[in-house]
Amino acid sequence: MKKAVIYVEKFLPASQAFVLNQAVAFRSFEAEILAGSRISSAHTKKSTVPVHDIRRSPIARAGELLLKIPQIGLPFLFPAIGKADLVHAHFGKNGYVIGPLARAAGKPLITTFHGFDATYRGDPKKPGGFNQVRFFAKGRSEMAGWNSWNIAVSDFIRDRLLALGFPAERVYRHHIGIDLDLFKMEPRPRKKGRVVSIARFVDYKGHRFMIDALSRVAAAGTPVEFVMVGQGPLKEEIEALARRSLPSVTIHENLSQTEIRDLLASAELYLHGSVTLDNGHAEAFGLANLEAEAVGTPVVAFRSGGVGEAIEEGKTGYLVEERDVAGMAEAVGRLLNDQALWTAFSARAPLLVAERFDLRRQTGTLEDYYSSVLDEFSSRGRT
Numbered sequence: 001m002k003k004a005v006i007y008v009e010k011f012l013p014a015s016q017a018f019v020l021n022q023a024v025a026f027r028s029f030e031a032e033i034l035a036g037s038r039i040s041s042a043h044t045k046k047s048t049v050p051v052h053d054i055r056r057s058p059i060a061r062a063g064e065l066l067l068k069i070p071q072i073g074l075p076f077l078f079p080a081i082g083k084a085d086l087v088h089a090h091f092g093k094n095g096y097v098i099g100p101l102a103r104a105a106g107k108p109l110i111t112t113f114h115g116f117d118a119t120y121r122g123d124p125k126k127p128g129g130f131n132q133v134r135f136f137a138k139g140r141s142e143m144a145g146w147n148s149w150n151i152a153v154s155d156f157i158r159d160r161l162l163a164l165g166f167p168a169e170r171v172y173r174h175h176i177g178i179d180l181d182l183f184k185m186e187p188r189p190r191k192k193g194r195v196v197s198i199a200r201f202v203d204y205k206g207h208r209f210m211i212d213a214l215s216r217v218a219a220a221g222t223p224v225e226f227v228m229v230g231q232g233p234l235k236e237e238i239e240a241l242a243r244r245s246l247p248s249v250t251i252h253e254n255l256s257q258t259e260i261r262d263l264l265a266s267a268e269l270y271l272h273g274s275v276t277l278d279n280g281h282a283e284a285f286g287l288a289n290l291e292a293e294a295v296g297t298p299v300v301a302f303r304s305g306g307v308g309e310a311i312e313e314g315k316t317g318y319l320v321e322e323r324d325v326a327g328m329a330e331a332v333g334r335l336l337n338d339q340a341l342w343t344a345f346s347a348r349a350p351l352l353v354a355e356r357f358d359l360r361r362q363t364g365t366l367e368d369y370y371s372s373v374l375d376e377f378s379s380r381g382r383t
Helices: 014-024 058-068 079-083 092-105 130-144 155-163 207-219 235-245 257-266 287-294 325-337 339-356 359-380
Strands: 002-011 029-038 051-053 086-090 109-113 149-152 171-173 194-198 225-229 249-252 269-272 299-302 317-320
Touching: 002 014, 002 079, 002 092, 002 359, 014 029, 014 359, 029 079, 058 092, 079 092, 086 092, 086 359, 092 109, 092 130, 109 155, 109 359, 149 155, 149 359, 155 171, 194 207, 194 257, 194 287, 207 225, 207 235, 207 269, 207 325, 225 235, 225 257, 235 249, 257 287, 269 287, 269 325, 287 299, 287 339, 299 325, 317 325, 325 339
Parallel strands: 002 029, 002 086, 029 051, 086 109, 109 149, 149 171, 194 225, 194 269, 225 249, 269 299, 299 317
Antiparallel strands: none
């Protein structure tokens, strides 16, 4: 069995549970994770995938510094890389950092771009962090010319990468998929008026628009309970706004995948408020929309970025134009008050996910891509 080393900066924020889910679903490749550091999160406690924590080893830590500053890769400091058949970095900046090490080790590099890394077009200095700044200043243009491979998590992100100069034959669109053994439709009681959002508390996630829309729904006489799951710099500000504006608000910071499944299955509606910012940042895809649909919870979302790729318009959810709060309120009210319509959407949603976004099938497709990359790498040379 061939081995893939997956590189991430941290193992593993709750918002990146998809990295572990994908690794666990491998069948024809063996996965190991190389991480800059480990953090505590609910979904990683029972991980069966080996994790190499760079910062627990002084030697590996020194090798990381060489990678991040002068961009020198020394494979002997990272045994997991030497034993791997390929390296798969999640997020563009991480691919840029690990690239010199993959080249020095003679391993093909695949980088998955998840959103901000492909959409950002603002001042390179604003995101902060030495390698982040270097990545946005010149890293993406350099990577476009590398002998490496790239994955876009949606057609929207693929278009952004092509606009940045990445060659079309080296950008593969791949939807990650959802674990249907965990996220599945089962007869469960729904809490009347419960609306759920799972999103980091940052500007582009659009919490203010969702709160405004729900306040209109509540003012029209429809019961509303808003449950938000996430962390981020705007948490306190958004929580205060929600409690001023809505009759019932609950916030969770760190839930396991099982807890998220149960929460989504108890809701009548999933709300997605992401918008495009002036700096270009937009939602790449929206896996939480699929998790909601998989348990039969309809979605209302702004038609932003790649969000529409996860929703069957008028059958599993409604898409409204960005920042159209009135339109979002109307769609939410319609689904919360029309039982026959809600039932039809709820029945169709799991079928959509099973047809197009099954994690096992999608991971098998990814492994086929791994194999094609290895074949091309071998035939075209390793430089």
